[in-house]
Amino acid sequence: MTDKDFDLTRRSFIDRVMMATAGAGMAAAAPWAVSAASAAGADPVKANPVRLGVIGTGDRGRTLIQNINKTRNCAVVSICDTYAPNLAKARQWVGPTTRVFSDHRAMLDAGGIDAVVIATPLHLHARHSFDAFDAGLHVWCEKAMARTIADCGAMVTRSQAANKVLQIGHQRMFHPTYLNALKRAKAGEIGSLTQIRASWHRNNAWRRAVPADATDRQINWRLYRDSSAGLMTELATHQLQVGNWFFDAPPTRVIGSGSICFWKDGREVYDHVALIYEYSGGRKFIYTSLLNNARYGCEEQIQGSRGTIEPELGRIYQEVPAKVLALQRMQKDVARGHKRTVPIGGATWFPELPVTTPGESLGWGEYDETMLQFEGFGAAVRAGKPLPGLLRQAYQASVASLLGEQAMDRGEAMTWPTNLVAI
Template sequence: MKDERTRRQFIRDVSLLSSSAVLGASMPWLKAMAGETQAGNGASDRVRLGFVGVGDRGRALLLNCQQLENVEIAAVCDNYEPHYQRAVELTNGKAKAFYDYRKMLDEADKLDAVIIATPLHEHAHITIDFLNSGIHVFCEKSMARTLEDSKAMTLTANRTGKILQIGHQRMFNPAYLKAYERAASGEIGQITQIRAYWHRNNDWRRPVPKGRPELERKINWRMYDEYSAGLMTELASHQIQVANWFLGETPTRVMGSGSICFWKDGREVYDNVACVYDYPKGVKVIYDSVISNRKYGLEEQIMGHLGTIEPEVRKIYSENPPPAPGFLQLINNLEKDIFETIPIGGASWVPETAVQYKGEYLVEDYQYDDTLLEMEGFVLAVRNGRPYPGLLREGYNATVAVLLGLQAMQENRIIEWPEEYAWKKNTELV
């Protein structure tokens, strides 16, 4: 019941947000979602889902979908035996189980939509096959391993008229939605830089069954360039999507550097990356990620001349914070006079340390799961048979951006956004 109230509160908040002309234009998926019915209790309204890939992420998505009303998990598929058995257990044997997604395609008339959570290099051909079979698709981020595959997925969705939604759940996160609203209202002024980072401290390596070395690349696909773009597609794609969304633009070019500086275990993908994206009007987005230190975790710091937003911690900070209450202000003034007087060097020696103002919260700390909200949005779109405007564009542009970032690192040069992959300039992609 708590989850249900949370979702209803979210839908109500979405309705309020999308009522603004500016926000409705900037987040058309919310406007569409808020305007559609949540009803769906008739037998004909049941949404029948298939799952292809039931690893860690696929399992999480399946568990979320099991919480939704009038949704049937009708089919599951995984070609790795432990995951296949997991899928059968999670659905209590009620879903039809497959080792090969092409067998699931033979029964496409029994499915309304499919959730794809396979290794990255498998996304494109599976997505395209289902779209061509008349099935709506939710595909985990990033879209694909290559620019060509990402474009092919998009063109197929456009041609078939079927939903293709990419897994960027921050667009359904109440803290991010409120952050966007306050940024769009001008509260932090002109955004001039976004700093984003995602740091962990683990090797990403998963154990391979003893005596089965042939499973190394299947299990640890994130380690190999053929299958994955590593930190860029696994982590950066979320945060570059946020940057594109808040700026309302895509980068014009990117430079970067990557290395394997700690986990020297035969992997091919970087464990340390840093990129600078150039956006129109001179705005920079600076991104870095390591998996050998987790102190700073993850965050996007959206910086304008009037303030800063940090959506992960749900905080907004003014450049001109309100003064402390009278007594505290008196103490602060006394301390400033005592400790900031530097008789030798003068005022220029006072260090510009970080501002200690703790900011204000964007939203209350209520319980919500943005992946659950995202999946509810997808199911609602399937029930109504219409894709949400803007969502595919966000997923596509984020994927192109991170793949260009990887290319810049691998080729050690500045990479311009190619015209043939520009959404706004390519009528096939709009």
């Protein structure tokens, strides 16, 4: 792809985000996307970019660097990781003048950056964010926000006290297909939303080989309780944000069950979770995640009285009218004085199997929502204020994921906290 081809693709992508967020109700439902798309389309050249220092250059950190490189308003000027092999792998994605650090405080003290990107293990997010705010920097942090609900709130209050942007990496909030799905749901196309079913199923141990120069907890931090809530913070938080977004509210309470069901290898976090989040009006978000069967993969089913939206698959489906049984049809015909042939072998009962209609597409092909969220972050840093509504969504999704962990651990329903930070 040439630079010209990329410019055309990018322009088309931004146009489609604007299309998806245009219309009644969307300014309230996704104000950040409108702001981000507008800002991304306004900067014709990559001049005076926001200077980013990336803390954490593992697999996710390196992917983020590649996405940042595509933006028009951000540039990676410093990278940091305590594990030398990660830094070595990241060098291919940064320029020759990019500064390299093994200690994040040294990177902060060196200056020359406007903001940090945090892609470290979950339990380090809060500490790294606090240090960045103390250094007068803005923060983009991977989801989930932090290991505890208290630390999630502290990240918000510290960003507010420092008057700095805090943005969390929930890329679905910038995804054109999801934005279009939300627009059509808000327009009433699938009726009243009463249930969302979501899953993220994989078939692997989620365990990585440990090199001779590292420890298991350093490489496999997702498998240990002090550094991660496992499936809840690494996967479920994405889909809980989607549920809160479409229901336009956080849950009121959650019940659930978690177990180490298959991978009995010394891990501390569950490899199989099943939860029900309750929302006002009796609405439900039903979530499952497991690590030994990938048949249903990652999906969400937004279910309404008139149809269903599956944004991960990019489809919208209308409800199919129920079939009329032969005897019921004959009874109606007699009442109206109508006559028609009655098939002797006609069905008197139909199995209620899944509907397999093809539905309608919600997507537009290839796009890069992670790039757009960084362009939005760059615009927020330049303006000195966060994209509207974005942090609240991320904060509530992180709280919901950690509350679900508590419900499973305690074996009891957990109600939504009343002492959360106001955003």
